[in-house]
Amino acid sequence: MLFKNIAVLDDRFKLRENGYVGVKDGVIGYIGDQMPEEAFGEEYDGRGKLLMSGFVNAHAHTPMTLLRGYGENLNLSDWLNTRIFPFEEKLTGHDIYYAMLLGIAESLRSGIVSTTDMYFYGEEMARAVLESGVKNNLSLGLTCFGDEDLYTLKNYKEGKLLFENCHNTGDGRLKIDMCIHAEYTSGEKVVRQMAEHCKSLGANMHIHLSETKEEHEGCKLRHGGKTPAEYFYSLGIFDSKTTAAHCVWLEGEDFDILKEKGVTVASCPKSNLKLASGVCNAPKLLEKGINVALGTDGAASNNSLNMLEEMKFFALIHKEKWGDPRVVTPRQALYAATRAGAVSQGRADTAALKTGMKADLIALDISGAHMKPAHSLLNNLIYSASGSDVRLTMVDGKVLYRDGEYQTIDIEKVIFEVEKSKDRILSELGQALAEKA
Ligand SMILES: [Zn+2]
Numbered sequence: 001m002l003f004k005n006i007a008v009l010d011d012r013f014k015l016r017e018n019g020y021v022g023v024k025d026g027v028i029g030y031i032g033d034q035m036p037e038e039a040f041g042e043e044y045d046g047r048g049k050l051l052m053s054g055f056v057n058a059h060a061h062t063p064m065t066l067l068r069g070y071g072e073n074l075n076l077s078d079w080l081n082t083r084i085f086p087f088e089e090k091l092t093g094h095d096i097y098y099a100m101l102l103g104i105a106e107s108l109r110s111g112i113v114s115t116t117d118m119y120f121y122g123e124e125m126a127r128a129v130l131e132s133g134v135k136n137n138l139s140l141g142l143t144c145f146g147d148e149d150l151y152t153l154k155n156y157k158e159g160k161l162l163f164e165n166c167h168n169t170g171d172g173r174l175k176i177d178m179c180i181h182a183e184y185t186s187g188e189k190v191v192r193q194m195a196e197h198c199k200s201l202g203a204n205m206h207i208h209l210s211e212t213k214e215e216h217e218g219c220k221l222r223h224g225g226k227t228p229a230e231y232f233y234s235l236g237i238f239d240s241k242t243t244a245a246h247c248v249w250l251e252g253e254d255f256d257i258l259k260e261k262g263v264t265v266a267s268c269p270k271s272n273l274k275l276a277s278g279v280c281n282a283p284k285l286l287e288k289g290i291n292v293a294l295g296t297d298g299a300a301s302n303n304s305l306n307m308l309e310e311m312k313f314f315a316l317i318h319k320e321k322w323g324d325p326r327v328v329t330p331r332q333a334l335y336a337a338t339r340a341g342a343v344s345q346g347r348a349d350t351a352a353l354k355t356g357m358k359a360d361l362i363a364l365d366i367s368g369a370h371m372k373p374a375h376s377l378l379n380n381l382i383y384s385a386s387g388s389d390v391r392l393t394m395v396d397g398k399v400l401y402r403d404g405e406y407q408t409i410d411i412e413k414v415i416f417e418v419e420k421s422k423d424r425i426l427s428e429l430g431q432a433l434a435e436k437a
Contacts, residue, residue: 002043004043009353009377019031021353023359027397052381053360058266062107062115063099066418066422070084070087070300090428099421106305110309110388113393118206120155122140133398135350198240204346205241207245230254243344247265265291268302293340309386330381365389371384
């Protein structure tokens, strides 16, 4: 495809008006001010549009779209124990497959090309990723509340099989990561064994870290004063390339540990606000040179998978929190929503608009009243744009979403199936409650 007469935001966030970008064999082959001599197939008229890198969602539980709006206005522990966990117990592979597709559709609609996911029913999630054409670093959330041996756990066996069968499939679009859900949901033995297992596979690691004060302080009581970061560090988790979600309550040496081990912080500002978990100290992380990416978390605590919205929250929240409107610049927010996520996923070839990179691109309509005038398009992109401005989302050079239409997802069927799953689960939960009473 050849994008022509389009504004182009390149890998250094430099703007080129009326540019030309040629995509061939899934890769960006040409960027320039003139019509290229080489043929790139279909021509896309880019007048009134901006072409830029697609977004990378660095922390999500995509199938939680099924729980959107189900548990509201509760703190994390009530939210998990009274709403989320009972609902999740009723989920089947069929439910997960369609809820995953719904989340993928929503993600594509607001320009997400790749997601780092943690959930269960990996096989069904993998199928949805491969069929829909998106990129995903998928892991199975490992929880175990006793002193079990990792190698006896169902989660371990499923994860191992998933890694063997699916890692780097779909031309590398799908990667399988390893996972410890969190310090408070796993025993020490399992964490140590998972650290070794992940290292032996050369896989990436995905964890929740210091999301709430309760978790952070509880960990110190449980583990001789060690913070969650110190605890995971001591057990070797960070010896693998790690994405740590939230990191709201980091303190003291925690920052140095993350820096030393090259851990990516996947900050989830909207989810943290909604559950009143706190605000991650992104200015300090950025100042220390720690890779800070952005995640939406699940749709149950957000309630959308929309990186434009997430960027805006990320750019705004720190200004109030730290009393300084200069912190977290539009460039930093944009980098966090794109390239930082790709770095955390171990994808060197995506999330930058540059020749030779994979064509994981989005075209945004910048002709709307809310985008005018454009004293700075970069500022408008962070503070004024909305997810629905995305008109086209391309992954590996293939258009997956364009002007409200999905090329690989039967959205009506997906919504029908998700509604059906929701009704069935609610009725089962109602019956369970009635049986208890
Ligand atoms: Zn999460």
